Amino acid sequence: xxxxxxxxxxxxxxxxxxxxxxxxxxxxxxxxxxxxxxxxxxxxxxxxxxxxxxxxxxxxxxxxxxxxxxxxxxxxxxxxxxxx
Amino acid sequence: xxxxxxxxxxxxxxxxxxxxxxxxxxxxxxxxxxxxxxxxxxxxxxxxxxxxxxxxxxxxxxxxxxxxxxxxxxxxxxxxxxxxxxxxxxxxxxxxxxxxxxxxxxxxxxxxxxxxxxxxxxxxxxxxxxxxxxxxxxxxxxxxxxxxxxxxxxxxxxxxxxxxxxxxxxxxxxxxxxxxxxxxxxxxxxxxxxxxxxxxxxxx
Numbered sequence: 001x002x003x004x005x006x007x008x009x010x011x012x013x014x015x016x017x018x019x020x021x022x023x024x025x026x027x028x029x030x031x032x033x034x035x036x037x038x039x040x041x042x043x044x045x046x047x048x049x050x051x052x053x054x055x056x057x058x059x060x061x062x063x064x065x066x067x068x069x070x071x072x073x074x075x076x077x078x079x080x081x082x083x084x
Numbered sequence: 085x086x087x088x089x090x091x092x093x094x095x096x097x098x099x100x101x102x103x104x105x106x107x108x109x110x111x112x113x114x115x116x117x118x119x120x121x122x123x124x125x126x127x128x129x130x131x132x133x134x135x136x137x138x139x140x141x142x143x144x145x146x147x148x149x150x151x152x153x154x155x156x157x158x159x160x161x162x163x164x165x166x167x168x169x170x171x172x173x174x175x176x177x178x179x180x181x182x183x184x185x186x187x188x189x190x191x192x193x194x195x196x197x198x199x200x201x202x203x204x205x206x207x208x209x210x211x212x213x214x215x216x217x218x219x220x221x222x223x224x225x226x227x228x229x230x231x232x233x234x235x236x237x238x239x240x241x242x243x244x245x246x247x248x249x250x251x252x253x254x255x256x257x258x259x260x261x262x263x264x265x266x267x268x269x270x271x272x273x274x275x276x277x278x279x280x281x282x283x284x285x286x287x288x
Contacts, residue, residue, distance in 0.1 A: 019102075034252070037251065042275075044106060047106065047115055048106055066159070067157035067158045
């Protein structure tokens with residue numbers, strides 16, 4: 001069964017939460033929230049986030065696609081496209 | 085390629101629980117390292133330390149490449165580190181690397197241009213007065229720059245100018261003396277319990 005955008009969003013937020021140095025920002029996070037700038041996920045932990053997304057959604061995230069992911073919304077759209 | 089002396093740097097806390105968890109995560113090494121780098125890791129007597137040296141080298145090179153106008157992006161495999169950790173390759177670039185370390189941390193500086201690299205690594209707890217790691221790195225850099233230039237600590241400041249399109253909306257940090265830009269390029273890094281600063285002094 002396919003997931004809605006909101007379901008994917010909530011799941012992505014849950015994945016990012018343990019890696020965020022600014023977890024308090026997650027309380028008001030939206031699709032435009034920057035994973036690196038606003039949530040302060042560092043580059044080493046961004047690799048963890050990508051690997052967890054692959055596992056959680058059963059998709060492969062190519063480096064070229066990961067390059068374009070700046071915000072939570074970018075991740076959500078990438079997942080919906082790949083899982084579609 | 086720029087002729088200006090430029091520097092990029094990265095620090096890894098070898099005891100940090102999150103770093104060690106990443107190292108143990110299935111798929112993490114495969115995502116970061118090239119097949120050749122993974123071969124070297126497999127034969128290393130200290131694979132986790134070797135991995136974090138590679139990681140810091142790639143990060144340092146990445147920061148330098150951004151200063152050179154490149155966009156290496158997310159893929160760590162696009163930046164290949166030589167087996168002796170002496171340089172990083174990316175497209176037409178061969179970036180010199182200098183590695184330093186202790187039992188608890190590794191720090192790598194990548195540089196271009198004929199210049200003398202100076203660096204300092206410190207424990208976060210020793211930077212009294214800093215409210216967070218970012219401020220601690222700035223204090224450390226000002227301290228290092230004061231020692232290298234002979235200027236007073238209070239004359240020196242770190243600036244990040246707004247830059248559209250960068251990952252956080254700002255350009256890499258630059259060093260000011262009495263409010264004016266200097267020709268000394270700088271790089272900051274912090275991880276876990278440690279902070280680091282690096283700078284390059286242009287040839288006289």
